[in-house]
Amino acid sequence: MFIEDDDLAVEEVASAIQTRCLGRKQSTACWLPELRPDVAADAGVVCAGTWDEAENELALWSVVLRGGPTGGGAEMEVEGGGAPPEPQRLCGAAHGGGDVLGLCAAAPAGGGATCVFSASSGGDVRCHAVQWAGSAAALHPLWTAASSGCLHGVSWDADGQELAAAGDAGELLVLDASGATRATLQAREAALLGVCWARPKEVFTVGSRLLQWDVRTRAPPVALAAEPNKGPHEAPQLQCVASHPQKPQIVAAGSSEGAVYVWDVRAAAAPLATVRAHASDVWAVQLRESAYGGLLSCSSDGAVVVSPVDGAADGARPAPIVQSHLPVNAIDLSPRGWLVAASDAEALTFVDLQR
Numbered sequence: 001m002f003i004e005d006d007d008l009a010v011e012e013v014a015s016a017i018q019t020r021c022l023g024r025k026q027s028t029a030c031w032l033p034e035l036r037p038d039v040a041a042d043a044g045v046v047c048a049g050t051w052d053e054a055e056n057e058l059a060l061w062s063v064v065l066r067g068g069p070t071g072g073g074a075e076m077e078v079e080g081g082g083a084p085p086e087p088q089r090l091c092g093a094a095h096g097g098g099d100v101l102g103l104c105a106a107a108p109a110g111g112g113a114t115c116v117f118s119a120s121s122g123g124d125v126r127c128h129a130v131q132w133a134g135s136a137a138a139l140h141p142l143w144t145a146a147s148s149g150c151l152h153g154v155s156w157d158a159d160g161q162e163l164a165a166a167g168d169a170g171e172l173l174v175l176d177a178s179g180a181t182r183a184t185l186q187a188r189e190a191a192l193l194g195v196c197w198a199r200p201k202e203v204f205t206v207g208s209r210l211l212q213w214d215v216r217t218r219a220p221p222v223a224l225a226a227e228p229n230k231g232p233h234e235a236p237q238l239q240c241v242a243s244h245p246q247k248p249q250i251v252a253a254g255s256s257e258g259a260v261y262v263w264d265v266r267a268a269a270a271p272l273a274t275v276r277a278h279a280s281d282v283w284a285v286q287l288r289e290s291a292y293g294g295l296l297s298c299s300s301d302g303a304v305v306v307s308p309v310d311g312a313a314d315g316a317r318p319a320p321i322v323q324s325h326l327p328v329n330a331i332d333l334s335p336r337g338w339l340v341a342a343s344d345a346e347a348l349t350f351v352d353l354q355r
Contacts, residue, residue, distance in 0.1 A: 017063065018349045019087050022348070027050055028049045030103045031044055031045070044336065050095070057093060060130070061087045061089055097124045098121035100120065101151060113130055117156065124147060125154060126144050127142045145175055145181065147169065152168070152192065152193045152194060155196045155197040161177065162197075164215075170192055172203060192211075193237070196242050198251065199248045208237060210225075236259065237256040238253045250264055254282025258281070259282070275297075282298070283329050286331055286332065304323075322351065324341075327343060327344045336354070
């Protein structure tokens with residue numbers, strides 16, 4: 001059963017804080033995987049990227065969401081009352097490859113610094129190492145790997161050994177932690193608009209269909225249609241994809257028509273649910289457990305909405321947790337239940353969903 005819009009106002013869902021106007025459109029954002037001892041215990045660190053600017057950049061931000069990972073929820077006031085602490089910019093780095101269209105952060109297997117991987121409109125994958133000196137941070141460029149065409153997304157293998165990237169060339173590019181190409185796999189698609197690594201050696205991409213890849217065998221992918229009763233030119237374009245971190249067989253994809261499709265890829269080729277979440281393009285989806293539901297999505301309509309996955313039914317209306325007057329381009333939910341949303345309103349919005 002879905003939470004209804006009329007039953008849950010934005011202010012009642014969660015406490016939120018937002019950066020001031022940053023002067024640049026925020027295209028994407030992701031949480032860094034670890035919390036450092038010299039960063040406040042109730043703080044998280046986010047990497048964000050920009051797009052549609054003369055000079056684009058990556059930036060690290062520290063944000064304090066009171067309540068921590070086990071507390072009784074977000075208390076967005078400082079001691080004694082007053083306004084919550086503003087997110088703090090830690091550092092920035094130029095992104096010379098064009099628009100930042102995808103981000104992920106991970107600590108490669110074998111140790112070493114956390115790395116931020118970015119997908120560029122200029123057609124390359126870039127790797128920056130996060131370097132710390134006490135509480136000061138820096139983004140140090142390590143390598144750049146070129147591809148043939150604009151890249152729309154990157155995703156890191158949970159095993160900590162490989163990176164997947166996809167873009168306009170209709171290719172799935174698999175790299176190792178040093179940027180060396182391990183495989184270039186062709187799809188029968190004009191473009192691949194999103195990518196996610198579900199489990200070791202299993203990758204999903206989206207374009208006109210959801211494609212399930214086995215990068216061990218390098219066999220042609222299994223194709224799953226969002227609207228099996230429609231022809232390939234009638235079905236909506238799929239633009240983003242995510243798998244559930246604990247149940248990788250559950251996969252969600254957002255479409256150009258505002259719907260989010262949810263599959264159990266082990267059970268059937270057709271989606272098990274279609275969620276009419278938005279009024280226009282869906283740019284990011286997440287499948288994570290939170291206090292409000294397991295399916296999150298954002299869109300050009302300026303909304304971030306949340307819905308339960310279990311018992312989902314066609315036609316249900318998700319509840320908004322963020323509403324912007326401009327498109328929300330990306331969301332990421334940390335293991336601690338903290339959401340970051342990046343928008344064309346030139347701001348980052350942070351929400352604690354564990355309240």
